[in-house]
Amino acid sequence: MxxxxxxxxxxxxxxxxxxxxxxxxxxxxxxxxxxxxxxxxxxxxxxxxxxxxxxxxxxxxxxxxxxxxxxxxxxxxxxxxxxxxxxxxxxxxxxxxxxxxxxxxxxxxxxxxxxxxxxxxxxxxxxxxxxxxxxxxxxxxxxxxxSESGALSLMLIGLTLAVRIQVFAPRKIEIAGILLTIVAAAQFRSYLGGFIAAAAGLSFFFARWPWRQRFAYMAALGGAVAAGALAFPVQRYLLTGQFFLPQPGANWLPVASFINWKPSPDAVAQLNAHGWPKEPPAEKLTGPGIGYDVALDIGVRWMKEEGLTLPQVTERARALARILIADRPDAWLIRTRCALLASGFNGLAFAGPSRGPVYWDRSLSQLRSHNRKYYKRLIWMEKASYxxxxxxxxxxxxxxxxxxxxxxxxxxxxxxxxxxxVSSLRPRWRDPLFLSSLPLDLWTIFGIAGLGVCIVRRPAIGLTLGVVAALHFLLYFLIALGSARYSYPLLSCYFFSTCLGGALALPSAGKMERWRRKRAKKLILGAGGTTFTGWYATDRETLDVLKREDFRSHWKASSRDAFLAEHVWEHFTADDAAIAVRNVFEFLRPGGRLRLAVPDGRNPDPQYLEHVRPGGSGPGADDHKVLWTVESLRQLLLDAGFQVVALEYWDAAGHFHAEPWSSADGHVRRSKRFDPRNQDGTIRYTSLVIDGIKPQVAS
Structure with missing residues (x-):
């Protein structure tokens, strides 16, 4: 691999x-x-x-x-x-x-x-x-x-990186990755960069970093959003001398006329007073409203005949649209239906009894039928050959x-x-499980339900994903547009929330985890997302090493084979560290092993020590309580009754020592042997790695 x-x-x-x-x-x-x-x-x-x-x-x-x-x-x-x-x-x-x-x-x-x-x-x-x-x-x-494919993929990558930065120890590749993703996503859908930045900003907010570091990363997010928004307009300006940002232009007019295709006399007077075009006259607005081709013609005439710029066309069209929408009292309901449709509720968005035209000169039942047909056409399931x-x-x-x-x-x-x-295969080949026969709303409900579970069980992750869904809904509420196609990028959020929320909510998940925990012979303490084959990962929620009753609730004394803790003990005070070691000693079988890895206080590199000391500059160092040395950690284990074997450490004279050891007894990633920073043979990062072995006859 x-x-x-x-x-x-x-x-x-x-x-x-x-x-x-x-x-x-x-x-x-x-x-x-x-x-x-x-x-x-x-x-x-x-x-x-x-x-x-x-x-x-x-x-x-x-x-x-x-x-x-x-x-x-x-x-x-x-x-x-x-x-x-x-x-x-x-x-x-x-x-x-x-x-x-x-x-x-x-x-x-x-x-x-x-x-x-x-x-x-x-x-x-x-x-x-x-x-x-x-x-x-x-x-x-x-x-x-x-543009849908690139938009969805980059949105999913961005959300995933935001969650990884929040949950796991952040790495430079993930920070750089999310900044590049923001810039790239804006080249497929201009608003996506801002959505991903909002999710990443929440991740930085919830991360346990110094505030100065959080603000620096948030400023970098702002720079990435600006770079993504300006990259193509600047290139276009250099080639053509034209500079403009993505804008709806005259498209506000058809959107508003879909909502209100029969304005009142007062609204008609206001439209004419604010620059409504002579063709088509506002007095004759009927049917489904103005089409996009008509809006395009209006915008072009404004630019050619009146010399308006694109921002001015957009502003005039927006002002006219406000008049049309304000003329219909239930416009907020139509906006909500459009936002629901753009969020994936293909049928529920226009649920309700059909009592005459409500939008686009169509009744609710007609809109539901239209959306079903459009969905089939969109996903290439309408016929064999196109x-x-x-x-x-x-x-x-x-x-x-x-x-x-x-x-x-x-x-x-x-x-x-x-x-x-161009494929001529029958539609069943494109959908072998007939998944498209189920309403799109069903998959959206799964995603929303998973999002709800995440917010309850893992609030920080749930809010990071939820902010994207909320911004997407708000965007389409404001522009009053809806389509199954517009919901496609949001599938990235629903996919992640369904994965995580479903795993958290499965009825048997808790019982299975408790059963696995009781059977586990080798355990990782304070895993923080780290997993190894054959080892059971715990964190403070599942096993608080400072509480003896937590151990007793899972296992009998002298029954576990091994415990591993990589960069955990430095977060304890000296007294708490002694309590944790005694608890582990009690529940290890004779001959069992506790492997500890902590930052090494004897490392001769001043930059390393500044990085890991209590209150230092490294990630998580603000929570460090003790900077252990081989002498102090050995004494801690000896006092608890362990036999001690130091595996990797620096001595007081600044010499590095490394004894042979097996990952089968506990893999330490941040060690001389396995840290990728040491791959070329130069020692750049090490930990103090030490084993405490419970004697065959406990003393």
Whole structure:
């Protein structure tokens, strides 16, 4: 197993890690084959932007007034991936693109699964991983030339890293990883960087670090959000001289008219007074409201005829939208329904008796029916072959609807890359377990329920995940838009919460854990997420080593084979350390072993000592109580009745000593033998490692 995989998996059971990787790899390859190339109307927009990324002339041709108004929100992540794929021969472009998206998604789900398993060990996580990887709703986007796949994968990676930083000892690779993820996620959906930063900010807040360190990392998060938001606009400005941030432009108008397609006379007067266009006149708003193509035409006319900039178009459209929405008293309810739909409640969002049109000139029953059909179409389960759709989208000489007139320029070239891989398999092959026949709401409810369990049982983790769901709901409440497609990035939050919440809530989990704990012969004290094959990991919640009654509630005296504590005893006062050692001694069998590893107070490196001393600068050092030396720790064990063998230590003269020892008796990661910082033979980090062995006849 590679060092990188071992690093992200920690010291968990390798078989579990291998199962995670195998499930994800096999099911993603299966989806890659059975779905074939997937596309949407806006795929041509991504392809057209991809062709213009490196040329100022082509980018100026792309950003006409119509595309500025309608496509300012289109980010560069998917176009960059497609641009790199088209460097290959045409027939290899789509396979390379889709394979990368599947690989990123598989990595994200495996990382989340093993993280959840390290927090709450359970085979439940494997079941969730398998079900999600078989669900068409999860898999369709990884074959698509659209932004959903990258958005979901990076959101899941970001949330997982935020949780890992909070729960485990943070490492530089994870801090750097979450900053890079924030920047990258903003290139797929502009708001995602802020969502991930909010989750990471909560993790930094809950982490047990000095406040100065927390504020420094939070400032870095702000810098990453700014970098992600400005990266593409700055590149676009350098190529074209145009600088603008993603904005809805005139799209506020159709959104508001979907809510109120029959404004009152007073509202019509206000609309006209605030710059409502002559065509279509506000007095004649009927039916489902203004379409996006009409809104695009209005925005372009404002820019050409009145010289408005994109921010001014957005502001005028927003002001008109406020008038329309304020004219409908129950607009807040429609906003709530849209936010629920964008959060994954595909049916419940429009639940209720049908009493006439409520939104988009449709009744509740019509909206529910429309959402079900759209969901089937979205996940590529509506019919066997979508080849006629692709030919209609990309082979026509006229502009593609919704592409602001740029799609027809690249359509034939894009179709040449996609067409050979369009699948004609029956839908059942894309959904062998018929998971799509279950309402999308069911999977959302699982995620929300898991989130609730996390908030109750692990509040810090629950709030870290919950802030993303809350921000997502608030965003779509404010913009009053809803679609199953918009809920897709939120699947990352639901996947993680279902894994962790389900493992915490399983009815038999507590009994099974107590049974495993009673049977365990080798135990890790203060594990903090560390696990080793054959060892049972405990923390203060399951075993307080300062309380003799905690030991007695689990085991009889003189019944355990070994205890391991890596970097735990430095968090005790000298008196508490003596109590803990006596408790362990009582419950070890004769010949049993207590292996302790602590920061070494004899280490000659001043920087090391500053890092680990009580109140020092290292992570967790603010809670250190004692800086042990080989002499003081040996005496502590001798006083409890142990025979003592020092395995790795520095002496008073500054010489390092290392005796042969076996990991079978307790693996110490932060040791000369196993710390990755010492791999080249140079000693950079060591611990004081010492064994206390209970005599065969206790003295």
């Amino acid at each position: 590679s060092p990188f995989i071992r690093k992200i998996g920690g010291s968990m059971d390798r078989r579990y890690l291998a199962w995670c990787i195998a499930i994800a790899a096999v099911l993603h390859l299966y989806a890659l084959v059975v779905f074939g190339s997937v596309f949407g109307i806006d795929s041509s927009v991504y392809a057209a932007l991809a062709e213009s990324l490196t040329s100022g002339e082509q980018m100026r041709a792309f950003y006409t007034p119509s595309t500025v108004v309608s496509c300012s929100h289109v980010s560069c992540g998917t176009p960059i991936l497609w641009k790199l794929s088209t460097l290959l021969p045409t027939k290899l472009a789509w396979p390379a693109f889709a394979l990368f998206q599947h690989a990123l998604a598989a990595f994200a789900t495996v990382l989340a699964t093993i993280t959840a398993h390290r927090i709450v060990p359970s085979r439940w996580h494997l079941a969730v991983l398998a079900l999600v990887s078989l669900h068409p709703y999860f898999q369709w986007a990884h074959n698509a030339l659209m 080849r006629p759709d692709g030919e209609g989208y990309f082979k026509a000489a006229s502009p593609v609807p919704g592409s602001a007139g740029v799609g027809h320029r690249v359509g034939p070239r894009l179709w040449a890359a996609l067409e050979p891989y």
